[in-house]
Amino acid sequence: MCSNNKLKIKHLYHIIDHLNRKEIKYQNQITYTKMQPPVKNGFNMFLGNSTEWRLSNGPAYLNSPPAYIEPESVTLDPSRAFLKDVKRLIVKVGTAVVTRSDGRLALGRLGALCEQLKELNSRGYEVILVTSGAVGLGRQRLRYRRLANSSFSDLQKPQGEFDGKACAAVGQSSLMALYDTMFSQLDVTSSQLLVNDGFFRDAGFRKQLSDTVHSLLDLRVIPIFNENDAVSTRKAPYEDSSGIFWDNDSLAGLLALELKADLLVLLSDVEGLYSGPPSDPNSKLIDTYVKEKHQKEITFGDKSRLGRGGMTAKVNAAVCAAYAGTPVIITSGYATDNIIRVLQGDRIGTVFHKDAHLWAHIKQVSAREMAISARDSSRRLQSLNSEERRKILLAVADALEKNLSLIMEENGVDIADAELAGLEKSLISRLALKPEKIAGLVKSVRMLADMKEPIGQILKRIELADKLTLERISCPLGVVLVIFESRPDALVQIAALAVRSGNGLLLKGGKEAKRSNAALHKVITSAIPETVGDKLIGLVTSREEIPDLLKLDDVIDLVVPRGSNKLVSQIKESTKIPVLGHSDGICHVYVDKAANIDMAKQIVKDAKIDYPAACNAMETLLVHKDLSETGGLNQLVAELTKEGVELYGGPRASGLLNITKTSSFHKEYSSLACTIEIVDDVSAAIDHIHQYGSSHTECIVTEDPEVAETFLRQVDSAAVFHNASTRFCDGARFGLGAEVGISTSRIHARGPVGVEGLLTSKWILRGSGQVVDGDRGVTYTHKELPIIA
Numbered sequence: 001m002c003s004n005n006k007l008k009i010k011h012l013y014h015i016i017d018h019l020n021r022k023e024i025k026y027q028n029q030i031t032y033t034k035m036q037p038p039v040k041n042g043f044n045m046f047l048g049n050s051t052e053w054r055l056s057n058g059p060a061y062l063n064s065p066p067a068y069i070e071p072e073s074v075t076l077d078p079s080r081a082f083l084k085d086v087k088r089l090i091v092k093v094g095t096a097v098v099t100r101s102d103g104r105l106a107l108g109r110l111g112a113l114c115e116q117l118k119e120l121n122s123r124g125y126e127v128i129l130v131t132s133g134a135v136g137l138g139r140q141r142l143r144y145r146r147l148a149n150s151s152f153s154d155l156q157k158p159q160g161e162f163d164g165k166a167c168a169a170v171g172q173s174s175l176m177a178l179y180d181t182m183f184s185q186l187d188v189t190s191s192q193l194l195v196n197d198g199f200f201r202d203a204g205f206r207k208q209l210s211d212t213v214h215s216l217l218d219l220r221v222i223p224i225f226n227e228n229d230a231v232s233t234r235k236a237p238y239e240d241s242s243g244i245f246w247d248n249d250s251l252a253g254l255l256a257l258e259l260k261a262d263l264l265v266l267l268s269d270v271e272g273l274y275s276g277p278p279s280d281p282n283s284k285l286i287d288t289y290v291k292e293k294h295q296k297e298i299t300f301g302d303k304s305r306l307g308r309g310g311m312t313a314k315v316n317a318a319v320c321a322a323y324a325g326t327p328v329i330i331t332s333g334y335a336t337d338n339i340i341r342v343l344q345g346d347r348i349g350t351v352f353h354k355d356a357h358l359w360a361h362i363k364q365v366s367a368r369e370m371a372i373s374a375r376d377s378s379r380r381l382q383s384l385n386s387e388e389r390r391k392i393l394l395a396v397a398d399a400l401e402k403n404l405s406l407i408m409e410e411n412g413v414d415i416a417d418a419e420l421a422g423l424e425k426s427l428i429s430r431l432a433l434k435p436e437k438i439a440g441l442v443k444s445v446r447m448l449a450d451m452k453e454p455i456g457q458i459l460k461r462i463e464l465a466d467k468l469t470l471e472r473i474s475c476p477l478g479v480v481l482v483i484f485e486s487r488p489d490a491l492v493q494i495a496a497l498a499v500r501s502g503n504g505l506l507l508k509g510g511k512e513a514k515r516s517n518a519a520l521h522k523v524i525t526s527a528i529p530e531t532v533g534d535k536l537i538g539l540v541t542s543r544e545e546i547p548d549l550l551k552l553d554d555v556i557d558l559v560v561p562r563g564s565n566k567l568v569s570q571i572k573e574s575t576k577i578p579v580l581g582h583s584d585g586i587c588h589v590y591v592d593k594a595a596n597i598d599m600a601k602q603i604v605k606d607a608k609i610d611y612p613a614a615c616n617a618m619e620t621l622l623v624h625k626d627l628s629e630t631g632g633l634n635q636l637v638a639e640l641t642k643e644g645v646e647l648y649g650g651p652r653a654s655g656l657l658n659i660t661k662t663s664s665f666h667k668e669y670s671s672l673a674c675t676i677e678i679v680d681d682v683s684a685a686i687d688h689i690h691q692y693g694s695s696h697t698e699c700i701v702t703e704d705p706e707v708a709e710t711f712l713r714q715v716d717s718a719a720v721f722h723n724a725s726t727r728f729c730d731g732a733r734f735g736l737g738a739e740v741g742i743s744t745s746r747i748h749a750r751g752p753v754g755v756e757g758l759l760t761s762k763w764i765l766r767g768s769g770q771v772v773d774g775d776r777g778v779t780y781t782h783k784e785l786p787i788i789a
Contacts, residue, residue, distance in 0.1 A: 088217070097113075110182065128213065134171035194227070264328045290356045330350045407516065418431055429612075471765075480503050491517055552577070559575060586619045588699070589726065590685040605640065620676075646674075648673065
């Protein structure tokens with residue numbers, strides 16, 4: 001059996017074990033019902049007694065719900081709940097999406113469009129495409145032909161515009177040939193249907209059109225519609241808006257009603273409908289269009305740069321279709337997966353629905369409201385005494401233990417989904433929550449509970465003048481936003497630190513861990529008393545909310561991104577809020593010529609294989625050149641090879657050891673792989689670390705105290721070790737209880753960031769009626785006073 005089928009079956013078993021019932025009902029009332037397949041096909045026969053799963057009122061799937069209906073979309077937003085019933089959809093792609101800004105075809109976007117439609121077609125959806133772009137493509141080809149056939153003198157003369165109908169005639173065949181080629185590569189059959197406005201006045205034509213389309217859909221053929229501009233009776237195709245339809249947007253809306261589509265997706269060159277021109281920074285994306293509310297509020301920008309439509313045409317078509325019974329979503333056609341995401345129920349684009357006005361009672365918590373709620377709860381938390389805050393943490397630890405099975409079940413489904421999606425092993429390793437890991441988290445939470453009270457500690461006392469005393473005391477930062485990727489255990493650590501430090505917290509985890517994160521969040525917030533409020537810790541479930549959160553520099557006090565270099569860079573570029581974190585974990589171990597080789601072997605092995613996916617795992621091993629002559633290098637290599645570590649070499653090591661040369665020294669493998677290079681001495685090792693490292697954690701193994709001190713003093717990283725594994729760079733191992741992350745910055749906090757890193761300070765002045773009065777009435781003493789515990 002192929003590995004992909006095994007993964008599908010494993011995914012199915014996780015769902016069955018998780019829900020343990022024949023009819024599986026999720027919170028949003030999507031129902032998967034187990035049925036016997038009506039016919040035997042190659043796939044069924046291959047699997048034996050296969051099981052078919054049908055989405056209630058929707059298409060059928062073999063062996064598991066479709067890959068793109070991910071667990072993260074199972075609990076659908078109320079404004080997207082209708083998507084569970086979609087079987088037939090029409091996708092309209094406009095000229096601005098089909099072509100680039102220079103008028104040429106956007107082949108990458110077209111390819112992504114075809115791949116999405118192929119995926120939907122293969123999963124049982126009935127897909128109809130309405131496409132623009134023929135006129136633009138024809139104009140491009142005619143311009144090229146005129147250029148090729150013109151003399152130099154001809155080109156000096158004014159060049160007139162081409163007739164639009166001629167452009168349509170030339171471009172239509174080229175556009176369809178392109179679609180046919182792309183779909184053929186994906187093993188999909190497509191068909192062309194050219195229509196005119198006048199056709200729809202004929203009831204016989206409309207019936208025949210419906211019958212033809214139904215026949216094509218039954219054959220799993222994708223019908224591709226376009227208006228036949230070449231023979232259109234319009235006087236001016238780009239200005240005449242008379243008739244039953246007047247552009248491909250209105251054609252798509254008309255077809256949605258004629259063909260009884262369940263959904264119409266209008267792809268645009270922007271994310272959806274905005275309250276004003278998208279280029280206006282004050283414009284807001286409208287999630288759900290309510291005619292009674294938005295009709296008079298919206299200011300439209302320019303029309304389409306190439307086609308007849310633009311957002312005005314799309315909104316008109318969407319309103320007509322939606323209020324006649326076919327829901328519509330306007331979203332960007334520039335993204336490579338937006339159609340798939342729409343059907344997942346992701347909150348992207350703008351929804352038009354006839355019942356949208358009835359959804360007004362559904363409260364949508366905005367990013368600002370979530371942040372303000374976290375801040376208000378944090379202030380209530382700060383008002384509690386130390387013992388009360390301690391009890392909250394102990395309750396959190398108890399709740400984690402009691403709900404171990406729930407957490408493991410949800411995490412198991414996440415892992416199965418990750419394997420089915422083909423995610424990297426290192427990511428799946430970070431995703432896994434094993435019982436021993438959860439036990440370690442519980443221990444860390446209890447350790448935090450028993451720590452010395454961090455809030456309100458007097459850090460400094462100064463007598464400014466007689467009976468005028470100044471104190472600097474510790475206090476929470478306020479509200480912290482933490483964005484992390486595939487490590488659900490991070491959620492527990494961060495939440496516990498937030499409670500101990502008195503901060504409000506907003507968490508955004510990776511979609512691959514959404515079930516695990518939701519379960520952990522529910523368990524933790526259930527332990528927070530009502531006097532504080534469970535809004536103390538908010539879980540952000542949609543990445544679309546992140547840009548809005550990053551604008552809240554008046555409410556959110558710190559952003560901590562935990563993840564890839566790309567993630568950290570994007571966050572830093574997108575916000576005015578202070579950012580604390582590290583981008584890469586390129587940790588080095590330098591084995592000096594004076595090292596104890598047996599000790600070095602143990603340290604190197606632990607630093608690499610104890611947890612290869614961790615940011616404090618060794619990624620580069622630097623070895624003194626003398627060890628290549630004494631046999632020490634070979635012993636280190638043998639130790640790593642024995643553990644299955646894949647080795648890559650720098651220019652010197654690759655030639656000496658006959659191993660593959662590394663593509664870059666600045667590489668974080670996060671797996672059983674590492675780079676080896678030979679250096680001349682400790683100074684060369686330090687230079688190498690400064691040039692290629694990420695200022696995270698470095699280690700020297702040596703018995704020479706002078707060399708060790710040189711390394712410890714001169715290496716400019718957050719953590720520098722002597723004769724100890726880099727894996728010790730961890731908040732829990734440092735005795736901090738837990739960590740919100742590891743910072744490689746040089747401001748506020750550096751290294752593992754525990755409770756202290758989430759605190760700031762404020763000044764308290766205690767007087768007895770003193771006034772400044774030009775400093776005439778005060779005699780300053782500026783005397784340091786002992787700190788009273």
